[in-house]
Amino acid sequence: MRYVLLVQYDGTFFAGYQRQKRGERTVQGELERAAEEVFGVPTRVAASGRTDAGVHALAQVCHLDGETTVPFERLAACLNTKLPPDCKVLCAAPAPEGFDCTRSVKQKTYRYRAYVAPTALPLFARYAARLERAPDLGRMREAAALLKGEHDFAAFSSTGSSAKTTVRTLYSVEVACRTENGATMYEIEVTGSGFLYHMVRILAGEIFAVGYGKSTENLQRAFATKQRNLIAKTMPAAGLTLVRVEYQMPLFAAKED
Amino acid sequence: MRYVLLVQYDGTFFAGYQRQKRGERTVQGELERAAEEVFGVPTRVAASGRTDAGVHALAQVCHLDGETTVPFERLAACLNTKLPPDCKVLCAAPAPEGFDCTRSVKQKTYRYRAYVAPTALPLFARYAARLERAPDLGRMREAAALLKGEHDFAAFSSTGSSAKTTVRTLYSVEVACRTENGATMYEIEVTGSGFLYHMVRILAGEIFAVGYGKSTENLQRAFATKQRNLIAKTMPAAGLTLVRVEYQMPLFAAKED
Numbered sequence: 001m002r003y004v005l006l007v008q009y010d011g012t013f014f015a016g017y018q019r020q021k022r023g024e025r026t027v028q029g030e031l032e033r034a035a036e037e038v039f040g041v042p043t044r045v046a047a048s049g050r051t052d053a054g055v056h057a058l059a060q061v062c063h064l065d066g067e068t069t070v071p072f073e074r075l076a077a078c079l080n081t082k083l084p085p086d087c088k089v090l091c092a093a094p095a096p097e098g099f100d101c102t103r104s105v106k107q108k109t110y111r112y113r114a115y116v117a118p119t120a121l122p123l124f125a126r127y128a129a130r131l132e133r134a135p136d137l138g139r140m141r142e143a144a145a146l147l148k149g150e151h152d153f154a155a156f157s158s159t160g161s162s163a164k165t166t167v168r169t170l171y172s173v174e175v176a177c178r179t180e181n182g183a184t185m186y187e188i189e190v191t192g193s194g195f196l197y198h199m200v201r202i203l204a205g206e207i208f209a210v211g212y213g214k215s216t217e218n219l220q221r222a223f224a225t226k227q228r229n230l231i232a233k234t235m236p237a238a239g240l241t242l243v244r245v246e247y248q249m250p251l252f253a254a255k256e257d
Numbered sequence: 258m259r260y261v262l263l264v265q266y267d268g269t270f271f272a273g274y275q276r277q278k279r280g281e282r283t284v285q286g287e288l289e290r291a292a293e294e295v296f297g298v299p300t301r302v303a304a305s306g307r308t309d310a311g312v313h314a315l316a317q318v319c320h321l322d323g324e325t326t327v328p329f330e331r332l333a334a335c336l337n338t339k340l341p342p343d344c345k346v347l348c349a350a351p352a353p354e355g356f357d358c359t360r361s362v363k364q365k366t367y368r369y370r371a372y373v374a375p376t377a378l379p380l381f382a383r384y385a386a387r388l389e390r391a392p393d394l395g396r397m398r399e400a401a402a403l404l405k406g407e408h409d410f411a412a413f414s415s416t417g418s419s420a421k422t423t424v425r426t427l428y429s430v431e432v433a434c435r436t437e438n439g440a441t442m443y444e445i446e447v448t449g450s451g452f453l454y455h456m457v458r459i460l461a462g463e464i465f466a467v468g469y470g471k472s473t474e475n476l477q478r479a480f481a482t483k484q485r486n487l488i489a490k491t492m493p494a495a496g497l498t499l500v501r502v503e504y505q506m507p508l509f510a511a512k513e514d
């Protein structure tokens with residue numbers, strides 16, 4: 001029996017999603033420990049994709065295969081009693097026929113948040129990066145428009161990516177700015193077919209750089225030349241949240257919105 | 258020379274504002290340690306009022322008396338190099354003539370936040386309390402309207418309050434509800450002349466209780482009888498944030514909004 005799980009985690013104290021050989025604390029490690037307690041046997045918990053150390057997830061999608069007498073309506077609560085406060089299962093249900101949380105992904109949405117302040121603010125720093133000064137919103141949106149569509153994003157990826165192709169499609173790249181608790185907060189929301197290693201943090205960095213006056217020519221040349229050094233540095237992990245993963249088939253039909 | 262400071266802190270790992278005899282970690286303790294390093298002598302840092310263990314402040318107002326060659330425009334940055342990540346000075350300036358951050362208070366605004374979920378959510382739990390089910394917004398607003406105005410709030414205070422009078426005026430009690438990152442979030446924002454020990458957390462609890470169907474008669478009887486047991490339990494500290502403190506005189510004229 002395959003179950004699909006919606007999982008929320010605060011990435012601050014995790015060395016990313018994927019289980020590490022060196023025994024660091026990971027989301028997968030916590031989920032698999034909890035699943036083993038509930039299912040009684042070692043149980044692998046797959047995810048839609050890995051998230052890096054420090055990256056948060058509002059609703060990561062996972063699956064596991066196992067047999068249990070626990071009714072699925074009580075499975076999330078049951079796993080949650082075994083999980084730490086910074087990683088919880090929002091809901092669990094039998095997976096649709098042929099579902100694979102990694103391979104069936106249609107699109108994913110990430111959000112990158114950054115606030116403007118001269119010092120790291122105690123009530124903002126956990127879920128957002130800091131900008132020393134305000135970038136220009138109009139220029140940021142120009143960069144966002146150029147990033148949209150199908151491109152070779154090789155230059156927007158850190159070395160270490162194992163992807164076979166570096167072509168990805170971004171269906172939307174939205175930039176918003178508003179006052180949040182007295183601080184100016186910038187939010188970049190990106191929906192795409194898939195993302196390379198560090199890709200969202202790098203493209204967020206480039207959008208901010210263009211907002212500070214960098215020419216968008218670098219960005220366009222980077223698509224053609226694949227030169228990583230044309231593009232901004234990787235932004236800090238704390239600003240990044242995996243917001244949503246969408247599939248060909250509906251999941252949790254009644255519960256998801 | 259008296260300086261006024263705007264201070265932000267994440268209350269999660271503080272035993273409240275006020276310095277404790279037993280050497281627990283407090284906001285005042287951190288501020289006074291930093292001030293002593295900058296001013297070179299033991300320096301008391303007063304606040305508009307104490308906040309309890311676990312309560313956050315977006316903009317607590319403090320003052321200190323001291324002499325330094327550091328220009329006031331650089332004082333916040335200077336103190337921040339000595340402060341931990343969960344407590345920072347947003348700005349510092351010479352205090353207006355006759356200013357006392359505790360005695361000159363005109364009104365304070367607190368916000369109480371709570372979200373609806375069957376389990377504590379990793380990305381919500383740090384700055385909000387949890388409700389198991391959704392209270393009725395209309396009923397909550399009825400309770401809020403009854404709380405507004407000048408009343409004897411003795412029944413809305415935990416024992417241990419040292420206040421001389423328990424009469425306080427609430428200028429506004431606003432209840433809002435919205436979807437925040439997929440969860441239903443309730444926010445109660447209260448502005449008043451002053452607050453008794455635990456008062457905001459108790460009145461938030463009573464507003465939620467009325468939202469669940471409790472009669473507002475208890476609330477009205479509690480004003481007359483001062484009976485604490487007519488009123489709901491104190492809500493958890495994590496949901497409470499001191500948002501704003503206002504004074505007779507303008508502070509940080511150019512910087513505050």
